[in-house]
Amino acid sequence: MSEPPISRGFRGRGRGGQSARVPPGQHLVTDFPVLSAGPTPEPDFDSWRFTLEDGESPLAEWSWAEFNALPRTDVTVDIHCVTTWSKLDTAWRGVSIDTLLEAAGLSEPPGPFTLIHCDGGYTTNVPSEDIVDGKAMVATLFDGEELHPEHGGPARLLVPHLYFWKSAKWVRRIQFLDEEVPGFWEENGYHIYGDPWREQRYDGD
Numbered sequence: 001m002s003e004p005p006i007s008r009g010f011r012g013r014g015r016g017g018q019s020a021r022v023p024p025g026q027h028l029v030t031d032f033p034v035l036s037a038g039p040t041p042e043p044d045f046d047s048w049r050f051t052l053e054d055g056e057s058p059l060a061e062w063s064w065a066e067f068n069a070l071p072r073t074d075v076t077v078d079i080h081c082v083t084t085w086s087k088l089d090t091a092w093r094g095v096s097i098d099t100l101l102e103a104a105g106l107s108e109p110p111g112p113f114t115l116i117h118c119d120g121g122y123t124t125n126v127p128s129e130d131i132v133d134g135k136a137m138v139a140t141l142f143d144g145e146e147l148h149p150e151h152g153g154p155a156r157l158l159v160p161h162l163y164f165w166k167s168a169k170w171v172r173r174i175q176f177l178d179e180e181v182p183g184f185w186e187e188n189g190y191h192i193y194g195d196p197w198r199e200q201r202y203d204g205d
């Protein structure tokens, strides 16, 4: 068998290691496709706010300057879009949800579910346990550069272990909820959870 025409990546996982990182039904890309359901919002750092809410009650709010003063985390992870592309070893910097909760004075999420809200109205739902313990961040840098607006800049959610539609671009608000509320794609036929390793693409998969 010949090597695929893609570099092996800097972790040196060796032969076969790469295909083991590609979930069923996915193929690798080396570019970074842009997938947006609507127009890219114009970044506005003066009016930008990031908020955490418990249901309808505000828990914490950060301006852009305050948000950028929070401790940062670096991760290098593989990402998987439901349209079948996967990209290995993507490098991000941002503020982990653990750090946000801690900064808000919370030792754990105030509810078992979240609805994630974005500039432009896009929403997605993620269980709270899937965004804590180092599993998710609000990313502001990609590959050492400020996150490009098309990819969600100034800030996007990054939940790499779920299909990439959960990684909400232009994220502005995390709302913790007692009940699961489906987001935009989840209301439109996509899976409520979206685990790429179990190929949970559509409702009922």
Ligand SMILES: Nc1nc2c(c(=O)[nH]1)N[C@H]1C(S)=C(S)[C@@H](COP(=O)(O)O)O[C@H]1N2
Residues within 6 Å of the ligand: 032, 033, 034, 035, 036, 037, 038, 081, 082, 118, 119, 120, 122, 150, 151, 152, 164, 165, 166, 167, 168, 169, 170
């Ligand atoms: N606000 C917002 N976030 C979004 C989307 C969107 O349309 N709006 N598309 C989702 C989908 S389907 C995917 S695959 C990824 C694409 O991210 P990218 O454009 O950076 O590749 O963003 C997700 N986050």
Ligand SMILES: [Mo]
Residues within 6 Å of the ligand: 035, 081, 082, 083, 164, 165
């Ligand atoms: Mo997607």
